[in-house]
Amino acid sequence: MFIVNDNIKLPEDPGTIVWKYLDLSKFVDLLLYRKLFMSRSDKFEDQYEGTFSEPTFEEIRKLSIDNPNFLDYYKFHRQNVVISSWHINEYESFAMWQIFTQKSEGLAIQSTLGRLQKALHTEKDYEQHIGEVNYIDYKKEYIPFDNAFFPFLFKRKSFQYEREIRIISDMTSYGMKIDNGLKIDVDLSQLIEKIYIHPKSENWYKNLVIELVKRLGFDFIIEKSDLESDILI
Template identity: 65%
Template sequence: MDQRLIKTLNNETIIWKYLDLSKFLDLLISRKMFLSRSDKFEDQYEGTFSEPTFEEIKELLKNKPDYLSNYKAQRKNIVISSWHANAHESFAMWQIFTKNNEGLAIQSTIGKLQNSVEYQDRAIDLQIGEVNYIDYKKEYIPFTDKYFPYLYKRKSFQYENEVRLIGDATQLNKSVNDGLKIDIDPNHLIERLYIHPRSLNWYKNLVQTIVLRLGYSFEIAKSDLESDILL
């Protein structure tokens, strides 16, 4: 784990991924995690430069006129899995990333995420980094490391408190399309699984049955958002 990409987090930092049942089942059955191609995110600022950085790049172009075209080509090989860093479950994340009172939240840690991809094909360079939220008109984005531009976002996304598993698939020498899957060990990755707090009992029972039949033994915890009210 490159310490230049991680400043305030450590192996015990709790991270979350909120997802729907189909994506969760795909992870369990295939034992693979999907990483999205960096230029396929909805946010058009992904992987771009702030205004102060671009001013410096314009000077760089005088000696390296192909820099921007090469950078845009590389973006097609940078792949990302996004996680939410938080000591606690997030009501906002349930609202944003799940629908119809259905969905799941994987609780893990930085260390577990690192260990779960430890035996991944090392043709893909994988790192874990935390996202910095800045003013793109005023603040500088360093570009001395190929991953730095993908670890900055606008301040309006600060609620995401995002941690990224980020990789470079260039050496695979194949088209990445929308993204790619990497080998993952769900037993090493998942510390606890939370089921949507407003889901119906049949949905909760379905998830529990599937996890059991697939042979996984990680804890399925009760959401704090459905705790009994004490008066």
């Protein structure tokens, strides 16, 4: 269930284009089970996920002198927050293809912010919040902590190329053990506007994806990435 949070920054235009780059196995898993995987926040490659900048940490440390549980809460909270990451871009990103797909195989799901919001309305049990990530200097800039989601909406400036929008759920109140993450129900017809095939893939790979999508009962628009289109000279 998508919840609007007025404290979380988002692009105003619901038509803002967003992308998810993934390998074929994750794509098939998404279509087969009609569920979107959300990773546990402390399982991301960036060890700073869900942590605070130095100025904020100093403030929290002072507050925790008389209340040690205050600091412990933030340490363990990361284990109960799950995230699905999307990339904001009007066009395909060569860098995202390189980072998130292997060799000449992989796909990109094109969607929009508005589609993401509508796709999450099918999930009745868990609350999802969508926010745009802020990229800051963790040695100098302050991260507010008056909202439990804020630590997960800030990253170091080194990651600015990700231009990330996140779907976030806090599972603390459900008392469940989360290993690597969990899957949530989504409306795939809303979530997926178009599918792009890896720019370096061969025709057999595109045909394989088309056949898989068809056999699983979907009729999404599928195109080969034009990043490797023929030059005109």
